[in-house]
Amino acid sequence: MINNLSAKERLSIAREKMPEQDAALRSRNFAEVNLGLSLEQAMREAQRCLLCKSRPCVAGCPVEVDIPEFVACLAQGDLAAAAHALMRDNALPAVCGRVCPQEVQCEAKCVRGVRGLPVAVGYLERFVADWAMANSADLPGPPATVPSGKQAAVVGCGPAGLTAAGELATRGHEVTIFEALHDTGGVLRYGIPEFRLPKGIIDQEVRRLIDVGVRIECNVIIGKTLTLGQLREQYDAVFIGNGAGLPVMLGIDGENLKGVYSANEYLTRVNLMGAGQVFDSATPILRGRHVAVIGGGNTAMDCVRTARRLGAERAMIVYRRGESEMPARVEEVHHAKQEGVEFVMLTAPLAVLGDEAGWARALRCQKMALGEPDASGRRRPVSVAGSEFDLPAEVVINALGTRANPLLTATEPALKLNKWGNIETDERGATSLPGIFAGGDIVRGGATVILAMGDGKRAAAAMDAYLRSA
């Protein structure tokens, strides 16, 4: 019995390495970077888990995936049981296994990380989820539901909305998702690139929802095509998961020159519209020999690695703090470096310089030094006098972040917002309006996929209770 391995035996196993596409090759294509573990690798990695009674890793996961349980099943090679245990708590494991910042969540709490490397929970989650997708025909389908006779509307087809819809449907409610764009997935599709999260995975997840009876209507912008008020009249409850889709502008000179993009525009062109990615794409994108990306988060890494793949000779991250302060996932930074991305640290942009025809040609920068810690606990960057310099760049991408888009909320003044324009909810996801729930980035500001999913799940439970009591 594999689960009878002694602790010592388990401790002697080294963490598996994720097989990946060669860096030189992949920095010129959009195929997924991580290739996935083999069954042998996955089982060996699973055997590293000490099956701790106190389950610290579970506490590190926002949706409390039963990590020891699914990993134990995997260690024995019982993939169906592993999939069952995993999907009890996580509706989109193939997504989370790939994009969760595990190093600050589940893996951060793993006891094996105290002395050495934590169990690769993310790799294992991905492995089991991919297996489940490939073998879905052999797995038991969703349990039969008893129709409740109630109807729920979900606004937005990102991870929060998808999760809420799935949970509501399996509880017997009739669910319709309204999505503003022409396709599903939210940031999973238009933001996170193919080389990190293949779109085929989102398609499969969406198909699964449709199979359990969820209706998805694209091209419906709530606040414009239909108002929230109309949804309240036509549905018994509403979940709002419309994300944080409003770019924060740089506010520096030259921002409107040709060649200056917000990350949202740049990534949407490539990921949603296929610009530069599909041969002969209808939607254009400027490629640029020198590309400067401003910011240090996941979005910035996605932009800069996309720029490399579109042929940039120099693809640069320009960030005003140091490398250890960057909020991006560690793996993305590591991959970006392997792909030849340059990291221009402790540097703040002052202006985009243009030529006489209105094209960007350089980013004027200033060197920074780290001072006292600020409210976030990170050391505050302060400018170094007389340190201005110009970085050549024909394409400049602003990846400073996003805020709540007021398109929907502005049309329903009774909906209570906080001072940043995010919707206020209680811990169950209930808003100030009865029957209206919300979750994901529209509540939290730019956060993570798994937090958005957790919100969707909690809100669905509260909506279920609301619908049944009504």
Add this chain to the structure above:
Amino acid sequence: MFKVLENEVLAPGLHRLVVEAPRVAAARRPGQFVIVRSAPGEERIPLTIGDADGASGTLTLFVQAIGAGTRKIVAVPPGGFLRDVAGPLGQPTHIENWGRVACIGGGVGTAVLYPLAKALAEAGNQVTTVIGGRSAEFILLEKELAAFSAEVRVTTEDGSRGRRGFVTLELEDLLRNPARRPRSVFAIGPVPMMRAVAEQTRPHGVATIVSLNPIMIDGTGMCGGCRVVVGTEARFACVDGPEFDGHLVDFQGLADRLTMYHEHEAQCRLAHAGGGMP
């Protein structure tokens, strides 16, 4: 999928499409637009809603086929489908009774101007309409506009109809004539035309509203690609506009940004015309 019910050629390359989109038709107010994608993989193209009929659930669009995207839209025959129609987007036109107004339309802009001019007339304004085009065949909706305008004046660049020259010639006459001078001017057409009109009315202190057409993607304020400097601020034309105070618009910046993809567009046109790939 959105069914095309009618597709009529009004002028060379200029089509009038009637499209079934009941939700958009019910919500739409004059001045708003939709984003249309003819088929999967195609570009998202912003188009003003020329007219809408809530009862039949239809929209009227006026489309000038200038590039690959618009050509594919006008190629859809009656009974065919457009893959995506999303809207209504943007702010509706602010309509009030100014007394005397002038509505200036250039090219396809005339079609877009039509519902606006009509709404202004219905609000009690005395509407003088000036429409211009390259030649007689590009002069649109003259009769329809005449039905509610106090007067319709026409200019063509080659003089084949109306006065020879640009719409600004006629506008100049109106501005100089105290009995005709408008309190407010609405101009919709190519960027150089709107710019010229705004420059012309500025010294007269006549309020001038223009409808801007920057490159757009989502149309919901998500990408920032449609930003235009108005006054001192960058505004998103898709959510704050598309109509703005013409005296505050940075037309140079707008015109500049519209050339961002000229190289790509030229290649697409070649591929389209020659059948081969660039």
